[in-house]
Amino acid sequence: MxxxxxxxxxxxxxxxxxxxxxxxxxxxxxxxxxxxxYTQMQMPDGVAAQCRNALATISKALQDAxxxxxxxxxxxxxxSDAEDWPECWPITSAAFAKAKPAATMISAxxxxxxxxIEIEVTARVPA
Numbered sequence: 074m075x076x077x078x079x080x081x082x083x084x085x086x087x088x089x090x091x092x093x094x095x096x097x098x099x100x101x102x103x104x105x106x107x108x109x110x111y112t113q114m115q116m117p118d119g120v121a122a123q124c125r126n127a128l129a130t131i132s133k134a135l136q137d138a139x140x141x142x143x144x145x146x147x148x149x150x151x152x153s154d155a156e157d158w159p160e161c162w163p164i165t166s167a168a169f170a171k172a173k174p175a176a177t178m179i180s181a182x183x184x185x186x187x188x189x190i191e192i193e194v195t196a197r198v199p200a
Contacts, residue, residue, distance in 0.1 A: 079137045081130060083111050094134040096198065101138040105151065105193040106130050107183065120157040120189040124164045127192045132168075140196045143171040147195040155180040157189055172196075 079094040080086050086093060094103045108123025109116050111130065117123055128142070135141050148169065152158050158178055169176075174194070183191055 077138070079134050081111055081134065083109070084114075093130070094138055096138045099198050099200075101135060101140045101144075101194075101196040101198060103131050103134050103194045103196070105149075105191040106134075107188045107191050116185075116187045118187075119160075120152070120154075121160045121164060123189050124161040124192070127190060128164065128168045131192060131194055135194075135196055138196075139198045142168050142196075144199055145169060145172045145174045145194045145196040148174045148176045149193045150176065150178040151181055151183065151191040151193075152178065153181070153183050153189050161190065 077096040078092040079096065081093045083093070091104055093106070094101055106127045107116070108126040109130075110126050117126065132142050135144070150158070150161070150165070152161075158180075183189075
């Protein structure tokens with residue numbers, strides 16, 4: 074089965090050398106996604122807004138791959154400040170209400186200081 078690469082057109086993808094998502098053998102691997110609004114190339118200040126933006130970018134990549142948030146089987150959350158994480162719970166709970174994927178939250182420094190959350194998912198393409 075061929076490998077398909079999906080891009081959001083983000084300048085980071087070209088600068089760093091990665092795809093937003095890679096589709097292979099019925100799987101969709103979505104790269105760590107931060108909260109940029111790529112239509113305006115702006116980063117919101119709050120972690121909740123960043124979480125929503127990241128999930129919207131991920132959702133679009135999954136749709137382009139023939140999948141959706143409902144088919145996510147694994148999610149990794151990376152937050153720069155663990156105390157911010159509870160603000161995201163209602164957002165992530167709603168986004169993954171159907172999928173209920175296996176999940177991990179890690180607290181670590183992110184690439185830029187304004188980044189408060191990065192989300193990475195693995196999903197299936199439904200048969």
